[in-house]
Amino acid sequence: xxxxxxxxxxxxxxxxxxxxxxxxxxxxxxxxxxxxxxxxxxxxxxxxxxxxxxxxxxxxxxxxxxxxxxxxxxxxxxxxxxxxxxxxxxxxxxxxxxxxxxxxxxxxxxxxxxxxxxxxxxxxxxxxxxxxxxxxxxxxxxxxxxxxxxxxxxxxxxxxxxxxxxxxxxxxxxxxxxxxxxxxxxxxxxxxxxxxxxxxxxxxxxxxxxxxxxxxxxxxxxxxxxxxxxxxxxxxxxxxxxxxxxxxxxxxxxxxxxxxxxxxxxxxxxxxxxxxxxxxxxxxxxxxxxxxxxxxxxxxxxxxxxxxxxxxxxxxxxxxxxxxxxxxxxxxxxxxxxxxxxxxxxxxxxxxxxxxxxxxxxxxxxxxxxxxxxxxxxxxxxxxxxxxxxxxxxxxxxxxxxxxxxxxxxxxxxxxxxxxxxxxxxxxxxxxxxxxxx
Amino acid sequence: xxxxxxxxxxxxxxxxxxxxxxxxxxxxxxxxxxxxxxxxxxxxxxxxxxxxxxxxxxxxxxxxxxxxxxxxxxxxxxxxxxxxxxxxxxxxxxxxxxxxxxxxxxxxxxxxxxxxxxxxxxxxxxxxxxxxxxxxxxxxxxxxxxxxxxxxxxxxxxxxxxxxxxxxxxxxxxxxxxxxxxxxxxxxxxxxxxxxxxxxxxxxxxxxxxxxxxxxxxxxxxxxxxxxxxxxxxxxxxxxxxxxxxxxxxxxxxxxxxxxxxxxxxxxxxxxxxxxxxxxxxxxxxxxxxxxxxxxxxxxxxxxxxxxxxxxxxxxxxxxxxxxxxxxxxxxxxxxxxxxxxxxxxxxxxxxxxxxxxxxxxxxxxxxxxxxxxxxxxxxxxxxxxxxxxxxxxxxxxxxxxxxxxxxxxxxxxxxxxxxxxxxxxxxxxxxxxxxxxxxxxxxxxxxxxxxxxxxxxxxxxxxxxxxxxxxxxxxxxxxxxxxxxxxxxxxxxxxxxxxxxxxxxxxxxxxxx
Numbered sequence: 001x002x003x004x005x006x007x008x009x010x011x012x013x014x015x016x017x018x019x020x021x022x023x024x025x026x027x028x029x030x031x032x033x034x035x036x037x038x039x040x041x042x043x044x045x046x047x048x049x050x051x052x053x054x055x056x057x058x059x060x061x062x063x064x065x066x067x068x069x070x071x072x073x074x075x076x077x078x079x080x081x082x083x084x085x086x087x088x089x090x091x092x093x094x095x096x097x098x099x100x101x102x103x104x105x106x107x108x109x110x111x112x113x114x115x116x117x118x119x120x121x122x123x124x125x126x127x128x129x130x131x132x133x134x135x136x137x138x139x140x141x142x143x144x145x146x147x148x149x150x151x152x153x154x155x156x157x158x159x160x161x162x163x164x165x166x167x168x169x170x171x172x173x174x175x176x177x178x179x180x181x182x183x184x185x186x187x188x189x190x191x192x193x194x195x196x197x198x199x200x201x202x203x204x205x206x207x208x209x210x211x212x213x214x215x216x217x218x219x220x221x222x223x224x225x226x227x228x229x230x231x232x233x234x235x236x237x238x239x240x241x242x243x244x245x246x247x248x249x250x251x252x253x254x255x256x257x258x259x260x261x262x263x264x265x266x267x268x269x270x271x272x273x274x275x276x277x278x279x280x281x282x283x284x285x286x287x288x289x290x291x292x293x294x295x296x297x298x299x300x301x302x303x304x305x306x307x308x309x310x311x312x313x314x315x316x317x318x319x320x321x322x323x324x325x326x327x328x329x330x331x332x333x334x335x336x337x338x339x340x341x342x343x344x345x346x347x348x349x350x351x352x353x354x355x356x357x358x359x360x361x362x363x364x365x366x367x368x369x370x371x372x373x374x375x376x377x378x379x380x381x382x383x384x385x386x387x388x389x390x391x392x393x394x395x396x397x398x399x400x401x402x403x404x405x406x407x408x409x410x411x412x413x414x415x416x417x418x419x420x421x422x423x424x425x426x427x428x429x430x431x432x433x434x435x436x437x438x
Numbered sequence: 439x440x441x442x443x444x445x446x447x448x449x450x451x452x453x454x455x456x457x458x459x460x461x462x463x464x465x466x467x468x469x470x471x472x473x474x475x476x477x478x479x480x481x482x483x484x485x486x487x488x489x490x491x492x493x494x495x496x497x498x499x500x501x502x503x504x505x506x507x508x509x510x511x512x513x514x515x516x517x518x519x520x521x522x523x524x525x526x527x528x529x530x531x532x533x534x535x536x537x538x539x540x541x542x543x544x545x546x547x548x549x550x551x552x553x554x555x556x557x558x559x560x561x562x563x564x565x566x567x568x569x570x571x572x573x574x575x576x577x578x579x580x581x582x583x584x585x586x587x588x589x590x591x592x593x594x595x596x597x598x599x600x601x602x603x604x605x606x607x608x609x610x611x612x613x614x615x616x617x618x619x620x621x622x623x624x625x626x627x628x629x630x631x632x633x634x635x636x637x638x639x640x641x642x643x644x645x646x647x648x649x650x651x652x653x654x655x656x657x658x659x660x661x662x663x664x665x666x667x668x669x670x671x672x673x674x675x676x677x678x679x680x681x682x683x684x685x686x687x688x689x690x691x692x693x694x695x696x697x698x699x700x701x702x703x704x705x706x707x708x709x710x711x712x713x714x715x716x717x718x719x720x721x722x723x724x725x726x727x728x729x730x731x732x733x734x735x736x737x738x739x740x741x742x743x744x745x746x747x748x749x750x751x752x753x754x755x756x757x758x759x760x761x762x763x764x765x766x767x768x769x770x771x772x773x774x775x776x777x778x779x780x781x782x783x784x785x786x787x788x789x790x791x792x793x794x795x796x797x798x799x800x801x802x803x804x805x806x807x808x809x810x811x812x813x814x815x816x817x818x819x820x821x822x823x824x825x826x827x828x829x830x831x832x833x834x835x836x837x838x839x840x841x842x843x844x845x846x847x848x849x850x851x852x853x854x855x856x857x858x859x860x861x862x863x864x865x866x867x868x869x870x871x872x873x874x875x876x877x878x879x880x881x882x883x884x885x886x887x888x889x890x891x892x893x894x895x896x897x898x899x900x901x902x903x904x905x906x907x908x909x910x911x912x913x914x915x916x917x918x919x920x921x922x923x924x925x926x927x928x929x930x931x932x933x934x935x936x937x938x939x940x941x942x943x944x945x946x947x948x949x950x951x952x
Contacts, residue, residue, distance in 0.1 A: 023564030032565045053534030054543045080591035245563045246789040278756035428777045
């Protein structure tokens, strides 16, 4: 635990960027749910069973079998984490001038698409951009938007449609099974692939089970496999749903894409039977995937997030609704209406929460959105602070402390001033940017 | 197969004179082959005999005991023949459960220590600012003296980042010898890689103490010709992997540093096997016999502007790597690229626990008892093979034994891939997995689709660190010698299917029946 004076000093040294804080100065770490999960006793046992052979490790074959069984994809390429898979996939499928429609951008995903010469086009439904709209499936694709894009550019210019389950930047919002089926039908007609950003597919499946008509009788495991069946391949950061601290993969159903990926993974990641991971990490992933689709696990996981969200609502803290699967997204625009987006309200709020209680959160607004190719800032409609809940790490008492801190800052919100950016890196600026108080 | 016996005259760790190399420098290196490689000096004549032998028995033992074991699986030669056929004569396609002794690589295959495993349990998996990172950073700073440290998921990622920044068309990266993935990354950026290995480094069977040295005359000449402004970086690979794990002398590092400094060319160390190289300096270079290894390491890095490292070698880690350097501006550029493909700068695509394991491993590897055992075990196998007349690269390097497949299988022409044929024979006969480093890995086709062979046809048997014991090594030598005795039965191979790049990983082959 730290004192207010210690936190003030730590925040200044970190340039008011929570990414630059030392984790020892953090009391409750809600920066991300990525790689921060607690592994199970079985996963730790798996860690001891690592086969560290460079080629043909038995852990690889176990992982391959689990991916086939749980997700149904035919060919597997492990990578050291999700962005490794995105890098390879983008380089293989995207040509200069291509268009990649998707249900809202994600930072690293869009960057890899752009670096490969493509352009991202948002096709998520308008409701997703409205933090107060309580539609249950705000991760859905607007099929009209997609159809228009196909008409305008032609199917040949669209190597794939990028579909995220549990849309992170929209607040962990799910896509419905019905919407997925409709996207599949439309893309099939035009011969366009669907690539699935599946890092939180189990959490999405849980919302389908709970909220979608006619789906309640299926298990999360069945729903996950069905979701995957409507897509042609996937990139996975196993650091989320799959309950590991490191690891990811690329999975595809097309042999040609697999073959090319297998050649490319050696250059960037490692041989295709380890992909830049220790054998033990593949084993932990294989076991974690099995655990991630257990109904009991997911119910407790999402239940905890909903508990925190409802507490915040009780305290009148403005949050994105409905409550998503992996965190609470506080609406900074509404929280700090006197701070314009050019003065980084979400970045400011994240710093204030830390100063109050030592709880570390993350900006998901104008800083994360970055700049367009022409140098202009993207100004996203959503200006959010993400309170991301690591899996199986914190208890209900921790959730209470977090909600109380948000409430305290909310009470003194009018006294809070905005910030200016004093250092801006070229790529993914939110990681390393530095700020000063106005 | 003969059994282990402590009085066996070939005893693994009998540190008698055979452990000490006697080098004779000749102006014409080919003559050196005629001289004795293992001149029998008494142990006490060794310059640092008193330093670490005075309490020792003659037998050098593994400086550890085994806490946890991993079973290996036995198959018959007939079963392995079927497995090899199913894997299309490509060792990369064999499941590791079907391998008895895995010498495919020393990369990522080390046994971690109990301390490292304790570190694994202490990993702090925070996305940003983890204390595991700060411990990792401190270990590297303390050991190398390089102040700016950037973790990566493994060595090739470090290289990729560095060369994306420094590379580009019209530029030359100069080196003693660039490792193949290093070269590939340089060429991918549009730049050219230029190897300048010293004269003695070019003759595989001629012993000399520092065959990894860079040719400083050639370096000076190249700079004069091309202009320093076209040379963004000089890279010294220690030890020199492609050249058989041969070391670079401190004197040579110093000279290369002086030339680079005079022309403002930064010098980076490819540091994968820095401790093994330091040990060779201690053993062989005048003036270092009494210098502790950490001091040798510190001096080695003091001549460098930075380093790239695969922690899967001399840090006993199963995964991980890093970049370290002095230049703040360059470090910031590296971090900007790091976040795209690797991860945030305080984890670089590694779990926190792996940062801990690396930090601990980097200190462990400099233990002199370990290094003595490590280097001796490679030498022991090499000497056994030499005694049996098996053609091998000499002297023994730091991490692997290299069989000369051309000399081993003179009846198989290079376009029938003698190295790969030998790899297959070792697997079938004894379940040993090695790797071809020859025309399958490096060969190219000319415009008429004729094979342009590699300079050497080698089979590398890389020894994982702290994994196998003397009896495993005795078994390996026995298998190789038995295969050597019936070498005439081995058949060449032809390619059935291959991919245009890095074909050796996925190629399919079949034997050419006589």
